[in-house]
Amino acid sequence: xxxxxxxxxxxxxxxxxxxxxxxxxxxxxxxxxxxxxxxxxxxxxxxxxxxxxxxxxxxxxxxxxxxxxxxxxxxxxxxxxxxxxxxxxxxxxxxxxxxxxxxxxx
DNA sequence: GTTGTGACTACCA
DNA sequence: ATGGTAGCCACAA
Numbered sequence: 001x002x003x004x005x006x007x008x009x010x011x012x013x014x015x016x017x018x019x020x021x022x023x024x025x026x027x028x029x030x031x032x033x034x035x036x037x038x039x040x041x042x043x044x045x046x047x048x049x050x051x052x053x054x055x056x057x058x059x060x061x062x063x064x065x066x067x068x069x070x071x072x073x074x075x076x077x078x079x080x081x082x083x084x085x086x087x088x089x090x091x092x093x094x095x096x097x098x099x100x101x102x103x104x105x106x
Numbered sequence: 107g108t109t110g111t112g113a114c115t116a117c118c119a
Numbered sequence: 120a121t122g123g124t125a126g127c128c129a130c131a132a
Contacts, residue, residue, distance in 0.1 A: 004129070026114050039114040041128055047113055048129090060113080068113040075113075 002034070010034055011045040018059040021086045023095060024102040025063045032104065043068065058082040059102075065095040 002010065010033040018024050024032075026039035035041060046057045058079040062068045069076035071093060080090060088100055 007129095027116095030114085035128095037115080037127060039127080040112070041114090043113040044129060045113095057113085062114065063116095079113090 007033070007035055007038075007041065008045045008048070011042050012049075012053075012055055015046070015055050015057060015060060018056055018102050020056075021088060021100070022102045023059050023061050023083070023088065023097070023100050025097070026060060026068075027063060028102065028104070029060055059086075061095060061097075063097075065097040066093060 011029060014029050014033045015024075026042040029042045030036060030038045033042070042060065046055075046060060049055060049057065067076050067079050069079070083095070084090065088095060
């Protein structure tokens with residue numbers, strides 16, 4: 001399959017395409033990036049973002065519609081704020097995926 | 107080289 | 120519904 005660096009770029013490319021005000025799951029991003037079953041790698045790719053990133057990483061959440069951070073943590077609050085700034089509503093620390101999930105570009 | 111960990115999911119009890 | 124387990128893969132120690 002693709003070299004690791006290329007896989008990261010594919011992931012970043014997909015994340016960059018997530019529309020404003022919508023979210024995608026790690027698994028979905030992995031699939032769209034041509035990396036099925038590698039949701040974990042997506043998390044890793046985002047964790048390993050270069051310093052000059054300008055990527056909407058906050059639009060990627062886990063399949064439960066929750067943030068993959070400890071509740072109340074710094075990253076948690078940051079991601080939540082960024083999403084709320086885009087009009088995404090949190091209900092009980094969760095997002096309604098059926099409403100905000102990214103419609104895969106046919 | 108092996109082992110453990112992590113911004114994950116799917117499957118099964 | 121909830122909780123444990125297995126599969127995935129890159130990376131640090």
